[in-house]
Amino acid sequence: MPERRLVAAAAALAASLTGACALPQRVDGPPRVAQERSGHTVDREVYADLIRSMLDQGQYYAALAHVQQRRASGGGDRQALTYLEAEARRGLGQIAAADALYQNLLRSSLAGEAYHGLGLLHARTDPARSIGFLREAAKLRPTDADVRNDLGYALLMARRDREALHELATAVELAPESDKARNNLLLLMMVQGNETAVNRITREAMVPVETIAHLRQQARTLNTARTAPGGR
Structure with missing residues (x-):
């Protein structure tokens, strides 16, 4: 697909997603004015948002293909494309490749995002290392709710409940x-047995009963693992 048609498709997709509120997780500010370059109208932010939407929907192969297309056309921000490629490869389970890409960004303006990605990448295989990466991400992006949430969850899994509560x-x-x-x-x-807090949160947030039941099952599983011989 020629670049002009691809950009038009990206803009249409972004507009349809915004109208449907399908992907509220990422808010990057108001749309930027498209830039004229080599006779082609190229909106870098729209293209990046297209790739992010693919990542959010688990379309990692497609996202990776678009990163490669963007590089081949000479467009896009190099560091941003490196980060998006790392995210795609993490989603595909390409641990070594994703790790190398994130590591290349640790001295860049995207260091916070890279540390976050590294924390998620190593969460299952090396929890202590994962927490270290997520702490660095939180230092660089202290108001990023996703970073604080992921760090809190990692701390909960590590039985560091007081620290988890703060995050x-x-x-x-x-x-x-x-x-x-x-x-x-x-x-x-x-997990802590704080039913007063549980009742208050579920009432104020009107949490569905199905969600409450699922969380209680998770809590029972965690508590069983903690009390089992040799459990963490």
Whole structure:
């Protein structure tokens, strides 16, 4: 697809997603004016948003293909494309490749995003290292609710409940509309047996009964793992 047609398709897709409120997780500010370059109208932010929407929908192969297309056309911000490629490769389970790409960004303006990606990348295989990366991300992006939530969840899994509470409460206050952060805070309260807090949060947020039941099952599983011989 020629670049002009691809940009038009990207703009149409972005407009349809905005109208449907399908992807509220990312808000990058008002649309930027398209820039004239080599006789072609190229809106870098729209193209980047197209790739991000693919990542959000789990279309990692398509996102990677568009990153490669953008590089081949000579367009786009180099560091931003490196980050988007790292995200796509993380989603595809290409651990070594994603790690190398994130590492290349640690001295860039995207260091906070790169540390966050590294924390998520190593969450299952090396929890302690993952927490270290997420802490660095939180230092660089202290008002990023996703970073604080992911750090809080990692701390909860590591049985560091007091630290987890600080991060998850911060995430909820930064993004009150985030079901993910709220549910992780609820999970922590259930693990600790703080039913007063559980009842208050579920009542005020009108949490669906199905969600509450699912979180209680998770809490039981976590508590069983903690009390089992050799459990963390």
